[in-house]
Amino acid sequence: xxxxxxxxxxxxxxxxxxxxxxxxxxxxxxxxxxxxxxxxxxxxxxxxxxxxxxxxxxxxxxxxxxxxxxxxxxxxxxxxxxxxxxxxxxxxxxxxxxxxxxxxxxxxxxxxxxxxxxxxxxxxxxxxxxxxxxxxxxxxxxxxxxxxxxxxxxxxxxxxxxxxxxxxxxxxxxx
Numbered sequence: 622x623x624x625x626x627x628x629x630x631x632x633x634x635x636x637x638x639x640x641x642x643x644x645x646x647x648x649x650x651x652x653x654x655x656x657x658x659x660x661x662x663x664x665x666x667x668x669x670x671x672x673x674x675x676x677x678x679x680x681x682x683x684x685x686x687x688x689x690x691x692x693x694x695x696x697x698x699x700x701x702x703x704x705x706x707x708x709x710x711x712x713x714x715x716x717x718x719x720x721x722x723x724x725x726x727x728x729x730x731x732x733x734x735x736x737x738x739x740x741x742x743x744x745x746x747x748x749x750x751x752x753x754x755x756x757x758x759x760x761x762x763x764x765x766x767x768x769x770x771x772x773x774x775x776x777x778x779x780x781x782x783x784x785x786x787x788x789x790x791x792x793x794x795x796x
Contacts, residue, residue, distance in 0.1 A: 625666055625726055630710030631733035638674070640682075640700065640711065640728070642666035649733035664688055666717075666724075668698050674705040686717060686724065694719060700728070708732055753789040758782050 625642035629652050641652050644664040655665045668684035684698035698717040705711050710732040716725035754765040756778055763771050764778075778784075 625664065625724070627731075628711075628715075628726075628728045629731045629733050630670070630705075630728075638670040638672060640666075640668045640670055640715070642715065642726070642728075652733050666698070666715075668700070670700070674702055674711070676702060676704045678702045684717060686719065688719075704730075706730070749790050751788055751790050753787075755787045755789075757785040757787065761787075 625644060627644075627646050628640065628642050629647075629649070630638070630640050631649070631652070639656060641655050642665065643652070643655060647655070655663070656667055664687060666684055666686045668682045670682060671680070679699060679701045681697045681699055684696055685693055686696055686698075687693040696717045696719065698715055700711070700715050701713045702711055703713040710730040711728045712730050713728045714725065715728055716723060750768075751765065752767060753763055755761050755763045758776075758779055760776050762774055762776050762778060764774070765771060
């Protein structure tokens with residue numbers, strides 16, 4: 622019943638953790654492409670994982686389970702973690718109830734940095750220092766200056782009133 626013979630745990634640009642189960646071995650780049658399960662076109666299970674995984678825990682996570690292209694179900698998936706390491710991944714087991722029965726299998730350790738191929742493709746900017754954050758309602762109200770909150774505002778900020786936020790930045794410090 623379960624076409625998911627390979628598994629990989631990983632981080633997507635160091636912002637989120639994922640478990641990806643697939644029907645065949647793939648490169649980390651191919652696994653990264655599978656994070657959009659419904660568009661992957663292959664049998665795949667994609668589930669977000671919490672950052673605080675610990676050995677010996679069991680958890681329920683939302684999962685997208687695609688048995689074939691265009692045939693996807695959104696289900697809860699049980700993940701039993703025997704061991705976990707950021708550089709290695711999860712060892713354990715998974716299971717989920719589907720419309721036509723239970724899908725389950727082992728999780729073998731393997732780690733990928735999804736979407737982090739060194740090109741920082743999802744990173745919009747780097748090496749930026751914010752010098753000021755200001756809120757504009759009727760007048761400019763600085764709320765952050767040089768990394769610190771402004772203690773005494775020059776005007777009240779009115780809740781529910783339309784505002785514009787402006788961030789002044791500069792290139793990051795060197796050395």
